[in-house]
Amino acid sequence: MxxxxxxxxxxxxxxxxxxxxxxxxxxxxxxxxxxxxxxxxxxxxxxxxxxxxxxxxxxxxxxxxxxxxxxxxxxxxxxxxxxxxxxxxxxxxxxxxxxxxxxxxxxxxxxxxxxxxxxxxxxxxxxxxxxxxxxxxxxxxxxxxxxxxxxxxxxxxxxxxxxxxxxxxxxxxxxxxxxxxxxxxxxxxxxxxxxxxxxxxxxxxxxxxxxxxxxxxxxxxxxxxxxxxxxxxxxxxxxxxxxxxxxxxxxxxxxxxxxxxxxxxxxxxxxxxxxxxxxxxxxxxxxxxxxxxxxxxxxxxxxxxxxxxxxxxxxxxxxxxxxxxxxxxxxxxxxxxxxxxxxxxxxxxxxxxxxxxxxxxxxxxxxxxxxxxxxxxDVARFGPWADAKFTKARVGDQYAKRFAIHFPNEERAAGRPVRTRPVYETQKAMGAVFGLNYGWEHPLWFADTPGVQDTNGFTRQNWFEPVGQEARMLRQTAGIIDISNFAKYVVQGAGAADWLNAVFANTIPKR
Ligand SMILES: Cc1cc2nc3c(=O)[nH]c(=O)nc-3n(C[C@H](O)[C@H](O)[C@H](O)COP(=O)(O)OP(=O)(O)OC[C@H]3O[C@@H](n4cnc5c(N)ncnc54)[C@H](O)[C@@H]3O)c2cc1C
CATH class of the missing domain: 3.50.50.60 (FAD/NAD(P)-binding domain)
Structure with missing residues (x-):
């Protein structure tokens, strides 16, 4: 050997x-x-x-x-x-x-x-x-x-x-x-x-x-x-x-x-x-x-x-x-x-x-x-938050629905919530419809009433109108987006600004 x-x-x-x-x-x-x-x-x-x-x-x-x-x-x-x-x-x-x-x-x-x-x-x-x-x-x-x-x-x-x-x-x-x-x-x-x-x-x-x-x-x-x-x-x-x-x-x-x-x-x-x-x-x-x-x-x-x-x-x-x-x-x-x-x-x-x-x-x-x-x-999509309880709930759901149609943007309920932020209950009461992101519950969009869930299908679903309204509101007036689930990257060193300017559609502000 x-x-x-x-x-x-x-x-x-x-x-x-x-x-x-x-x-x-x-x-x-x-x-x-x-x-x-x-x-x-x-x-x-x-x-x-x-x-x-x-x-x-x-x-x-x-x-x-x-x-x-x-x-x-x-x-x-x-x-x-x-x-x-x-x-x-x-x-x-x-x-x-x-x-x-x-x-x-x-x-x-x-x-x-x-x-x-x-x-x-x-x-x-x-x-x-x-x-x-x-x-x-x-x-x-x-x-x-x-x-x-x-x-x-x-x-x-x-x-x-x-x-x-x-x-x-x-x-x-x-x-x-x-x-x-x-x-x-x-x-x-x-x-x-x-x-x-x-x-x-x-x-x-x-x-x-x-x-x-x-x-x-x-x-x-x-x-x-x-x-x-x-x-x-x-x-x-x-x-x-x-x-x-x-x-x-x-x-x-x-x-x-x-x-x-x-x-x-x-x-x-x-x-x-x-x-x-x-x-x-x-x-x-x-x-x-x-x-x-x-x-x-x-x-x-x-x-x-x-x-x-x-x-x-x-x-x-x-x-x-x-x-x-x-x-x-x-x-x-x-x-x-x-x-x-x-x-x-x-x-x-x-x-x-x-x-x-x-x-x-x-x-x-x-x-x-x-x-x-x-x-x-990528194995990196799961972390320690995907514990034995979550894994069992999700595997059971995956197995039983192996041949179900999995629609675009599908969010599955099994094993959730795993991780919630302090603002979770407030967002829920405001009608937030949540998605799962690296274990965190984060709002995808807001419905008129609490408790609404995403519908699934290949055509326009229940989120289409409210999301359009949210986008218009942001463009025409003002709004707040919870992006605390987004990944954060530190880009530093000589050439960092040039590289970012090449990658992004916008221009990086001068320090
Ligand atoms: C009933 C059934 C039907 C299936 N039908 C299909 C099908 O129709 N189509 C399809 O694509 N897939 C099918 N699958 C799935 C398919 O069998 C698996 O996707 C595939 O065999 C996985 O292969 P693997 O090499 O990852 O793992 P395994 O086949 O489990 O091989 C792992 C190997 O690692 C060795 N090993 C473990 N620990 C050590 C160690 N410490 N040191 C050295 N060696 C070690 C083991 O001895 C084993 O030989 C089916 C599975 C089942 C159970």
Whole structure:
């Protein structure tokens, strides 16, 4: 084992292996991955591994698009099968708002040069004849959608990294990470220590425990998550092609072909948290007991939409853990309290995002910044205020509403308030409608009466008129804006004024 490295990646799941691969690909070949067990020993091995290209966020869409195109190239490069099936994905809208969301996504896809477009019912019936399309208002098709083999993908990243000189040590748990005065780290394992420039926490289900080794607390909490696979279905056996997957978000389930049967997974309302006090060190390739009753409502909606699901027997149920952040986005990037410590924790769509996540991490570590702005993922968005109570409330809400439409400017109530300023009650009595900003409740706008909440939607909402009135009032007369939640920066030194004048539309007053 090397005793010196440019970077040590902790965790051999799909994410750790992708980061290692991309570091090596960008030229850092003196890199090591340490895995406490076999590769894939966390959430990775039992994932349904569906892949999708589109996301509500622009840069995350780009990352997912890159990931989807990478798998075939990776297979070719390494000779390791990634088990890529891309029979396409059908997205169904049952409501006007879902239709609006899908049409927005189709417009964005056009802009990114991605394939995502509307198909009519006849075409959808040809693509997936087992779906009952009654009550569906709009159908979009993503020809590149599909699924991959989780362990194939992880091993392909590992092979690609090794081929470029990276080292991987399995059955090598990291037992300590010790920061050095010069900003480097000593990573300790029972097989020896490594002095490294960077530590990368990609420990998945054990992200909290590995963070603790460096003295930091990450707001993460695992939940159970289930999917089942049916026995063979005669219509599928008789087909000479693979069926597209079905994204019926209004039905709150996902569905795709697996073997000659169907796989159905669900995000149920009755969330089950797991390992609240810490993920057991000895946990490995294990699953929880089946509990299909908990996802019965979702299952019934899947059966209504695809009756063949109800007619086939159930062959296998997977109930495994996945670990969430409070907003279900990855905790990503250099940790603000440490030097050269990169987090990549709490990933839900690991197979849709692994490639881009690895590439952006490698760019950020090697070049000091990534090609895309990763603001939405930055680990710095949470601080100690995101405590265990807040994390549990938010994770529960995220899980249960995984497939709900998340509208622009959405403010979610779960776990709030966390931090309030002395003026909070006064503002509330004045009709303030609050948003959450780094844990603080801050007024977004003022309603005529106290207790009003933001409405959500893609069209103009209840804040539109009052906010217009506030803006007019400020322009024509006077007003006070509470901006105590805004970040404050000190810009100083020779050239500070010139730089600020170049950055701002206004001119900096002379001192
Ligand atoms: C039932 C289910 C279905 C899913 N379906 C999908 C899907 O359809 N599509 C999709 O994109 N995603 C899906 N996911 C999510 C996906 O599995 C995860 O996003 C992904 O596997 C996360 O990978 P990871 O590498 O971050 O973590 P993990 O897979 O948890 O890997 C972490 C690794 O770190 C190692 N480790 C921990 N501590 C140490 C230590 N101290 N020293 C050394 N090594 C350590 C562990 O042994 C483990 O191998 C699903 C998850 C579940 C549970």
């Amino acid at each position: 090397r005793t010196h490295a440019q970077a040590v990646v902790i965790g051999g799941g799909v994410i750790g292996c992708s980061i290692l691969y991309h570091l090596a690909k960008l030229g850092w070949t003196d890199v090591v991955l340490l895995e406490r067990d076999e590769l894939t020993s966390g959430s990775t091995w039992h994932a349904a591994a569906n892949i999708h290209g589109l996301h509500d966020s622009t840069n995350i869409s780009r990352i997912q698009h890159y990931t989807m195109t990478l798998y075939n190239a990776l297979e070719e490069e390494t000779g390791q099968s990634c088990g890529v099936f891309q029979p396409g994905s059908l997205y169904l809208a049952q409501t006007q708002e879902r239709e609006h969301q899908l049409r927005l996504q189709a417009a964005k896809a056009k802009f990114y040069g991605m394939n995502f477009y509307e198909v009519d019912r006849a075409e959808a019936e040809r693509l997936h004849p087992l779906v009952d399309y009654d009550g569906i208002r709009c159908i979009m098709y993503e020809p590149d959608g599909g699924n991959v083999d989780p362990s194939g993908v992880t091993n392909a990243y590992a092979i690609g990294a090794r081929q470029r000189g990276a080292e991987i040590h399995r059955f090598t748990p990291v037992t300590a990470t010790v920061p050095q005065p010069d900003g480097t780290w000593i990573v300790e394992t029972p097989k020896g220590n490594i002095k490294t420039e960077w530590v990368i926490n990609a420990a998945g289900l054990w992200g909290r425990e590995v963070a603790q080794l460096a003295g930091i607390t990450l707001p993460l909490l695992p939940t159970e998550h289930q999917y089942f696979v049916t026995e063979a279905i005669a219509e599928i056996v008789a087909m000479d092609r693979r069926l597209p997957s079905v994204a019926d978000r209004d039905g709150e389930y996902y569905l795709r072909q697996e073997g000659q049967g169907l796989l159905v997974g669900a995000y149920e309302k009755d969330v089950r948290f797991w390992a609240e006090d810490g993920t057991p060190q000895g946990f490995g390739h294990e699953l929880f007991a089946d509990d299909l009753e908990r996802i019965e409502d979702n299952m019934m909606r899947a059966i209504d939409r695809v009756p063949a699901v109800g007619e086939a027997g159930i062959k296998r149920v997977i109930n495994g853990p996945m670990i969430w952040s409070p907003d279900s986005n990855v905790l990503y990037g250099p940790h603000p309290d440490l030097r050269n410590y990169f987090c990549c924790n709490g990933i839900i769509p690991g197979f849709s995002q692994s490639g881009g996540m690895g590439l952006m991490a490698a760019q950020w570590i090697i070049n000091g910044e990534s090609d895309y702005d990763m603001f939405a993922w």
